[in-house]
Amino acid sequence: MSDQPDPKRRVSLQILGATLGASAFAYAMEPLRAWSKDLTMEQFLQKHYKEMSKDELAKVLQRVERDTKESYGATVTVKDPKPLPGVEFGYALNLSVCIGCRKCAEACHVENNHDRRTNNSYIRVLEMDQGTFDLERGTAQYAHAVPAPGKYYLPVQCHQCDNAPCVKVCPVQATWKESDGIVVVDYDWCIGCRYCEAACPYHARRFNWTKPEIPAEQITTEQGYLSNRIRPQGVVEKCTFCLHRTREGRQPACLEACPTGARVFGNLLDPASEIRWVLENKRVYVLKEELGTRPRFFYFFDE
Amino acid sequence: MKRLLPTLLAAALLAGCGQPEQRHEAAPAPPASSGRRYPVEIHIPPKLTSIDTGKVDALGRPIRAECVSCHTARRPERLPASTAELRAFHQGMSFQHGELACGSCHVVGAQDTLRKADGTLLPMRDAMQLCAQCHGPQFRDYTHGSHGGMQGHWDLSRGPRLRNHCVDCHDPHTPQFQPSNPVLPPADRLLPPAGPSRPGFTVPRLSQEPHR
């Protein structure tokens, strides 16, 4: 037993070790103090969007407005427009006239209050070789004048699938399809596991790798709770066909920005709508149809 | 109320024969059976009635001259044979529009009007009817909202809509879209940042002016 310290010394060593360990632990976890500053009990206990009463939701909207004022110095209005009865949205894009200028991506960047440092946008425009649908032969990283000879352009955004893989995989039902066909995310319910990002075949989802940075004067102040309000750090976001605009009868921001009129938006249930005319009269296809996702975003060509 | 635009534009096109002064840019929507419909207006681009002088005012804004301010006095006796003959504000204009000649659209002595193939005269602002003579499929798509772009509402029971004019996007003399540099290149977070300040990022390039 000579190699064993005597019991008293051993106990004091253990106490010393425990004290050292505890203080090392406290030191290691110190950065959490900065993190927990932004967390309140109110937010922690906030219910799922679908479980909130009208009053509870109203309070949450006010809280988001207050937080935006505090964190970003901008006075914003956060509303929660509901799906319109008798309306299911559809979107079509004319590949014959798209010139790949990325004005739509830019409009999205501004409208949806994306982080300014990353040029984030829900729209990714691929430059494709004419004569192929093979995405393998496309690139989003083009930096020359457009349209370039021999190329066509394929803007991709959320397809608001009827059989949406992202909705299926979400473990906490933080994302779902609304009655007007829009797939939305409750940014205050998402746990940030990014399973939806892995499941989406269209690269439509984005993760907030950090807290978005936007100068106060650049913030789009008309905001929707399920759409373009500034998202918290660590949650997933996506295109909502600008529901804060479209549920009020307006066109999505990307459509208004398009200089060629390649984009057609409207109510699929209205036989007189422009989108129905396109679906009935143009050569229309959807991306990756074989996956069975049943998109509500269509591509078409002129003759 | 169904297919508002086609009706409107077709009416305008047909009416063009007898009533060249018909204004279709702010026509009110036909009475709808159910509820109110907001109008669809067509934007009238300034270049139909004025021209850039190449000069700027004290605030740096370009000065435009109304066509009539010169052409009430200056009425050339014949149309130029080529762009090389053009003078003053029209000098240096490039022309690339099929096999057309100046006289295909313009009228001697009536510089503020256009002439359709059948000889009827059109005011400048109705230029779309002239374009539609040759570009039928484009005009058809335009009337169905799938060419040319717009601002405003998809739901006309909730608000109006403003359509672009052909000439908003296409220069009638060189209608082909001219290549331009794309905006907002993707700047994904490809490299991890060293700290709170993150040098790897490209500065966002927002185009300064909104479309039109």
Place this chain on the structure above:
Amino acid sequence: MNATSHVVTYPRFLWQAVTRAFEGRPLFYAWMTFLTAVALVGANAWAHQLAQGMQLTAMTDHVSWGLYIANFTFGVGLAAGAVMMVIPAYLYDDHEMHDVVLVGELLAVAAIVVCILFIVVDMGRPDRFWHIIPGIGRFNWPISMLTWDVLVLNGYLVLNLHICGYLLYMKFLDRKPDKRWYIPFVFLSIFWAISIHSVTAFLYGGLGGRPFWNSALLAPRFIATAFITGPAFVILLLQLVRRFTSFHVGDGPIRTLTSVMRVTVLLNLFMLGSELFTALYTGGAHSTAVKYLFFGSHGQNALVPWIWTAVAFNLTSALLLHLPATRRSLGLLDLACLLSIVGVWIEKGMGLIIPGFVPSTLHEIVEYVPTMTEWKITAGIWAGGFLVLTIALKIALPVLTGEASLANEKRGEG
């Protein structure tokens, strides 16, 4: 006093477990201090990651899962692989294996803890953990495979804790365990072990947008690799136990586990070859990820050295395991085990998760190389896993040898 009252004896059992967990020789303290230090480095990195966001990782919207999920996948395999001791011990009545089976079950417990930690650090909002608790949050069961994973992983943890806890407690009381209280759970745990790894494979395999994962062979491959790493790890662990404790470990279990490995290493290579043949012979867009993984694509080849290391290690270990010399030399066996653990860790970690994202769904190639933050957190979690395993063995082995028992405790007091 009624000595059999569990109200009295169970707290005693727990108390002796706690005291034993913190007592040992200097080497034990050194080992625990080292693990604690690494775990703290990881904890610190995680705290930074929470505060500053996951911008501190190398993950992007293109490669949205990385080192954490890679290690998670490997960890589930390790947990499931431990069942390769349970099957011989209980199904085939291998008595020598029966004596050491608890080591495997404790390894499963530690591995599940590692898996759960890797999921937690991969979450953008771990503060919202309650959203995923069934009955309290909104649990998207049975549609989301991730909810299945939550159920089976936690279920497996509880099952193994129960089996180990019950058997140790009975041994501590020096009573014969009641079969009704553990045999059904043991058999359930065998099926459960298969389920945890199948569910984890379905998590990836069910995604139609990711051709590299969307393969029916993924679950069988996962099971095969689990039955490589599980036995390999246990073989090494049993030798360490033999060396550093008085607990008796026979050669039988090691021989049995080696036989299992001889089959599974070949099975794994065969299935890997089948996947490669299907992808490469067919060609087209579905083979792009495989080509990227093995040969690089468009000048990008971050994974090429990884995967060829894995292939070399797996082939070498398969060869070593079948050499007659390895039957005689524990050194060669240990080398084979080490090589296969590292080989599988790469193959189903970085070699499986990352190519699922490269090329991305829009066929863009964005590479992924983990950052220091990710390595620190990963090392920290594995250190935490070893802490759990060491403490578990520290508590369990003396009970199994009879050194720690109620009778001894009383004697000590008396």
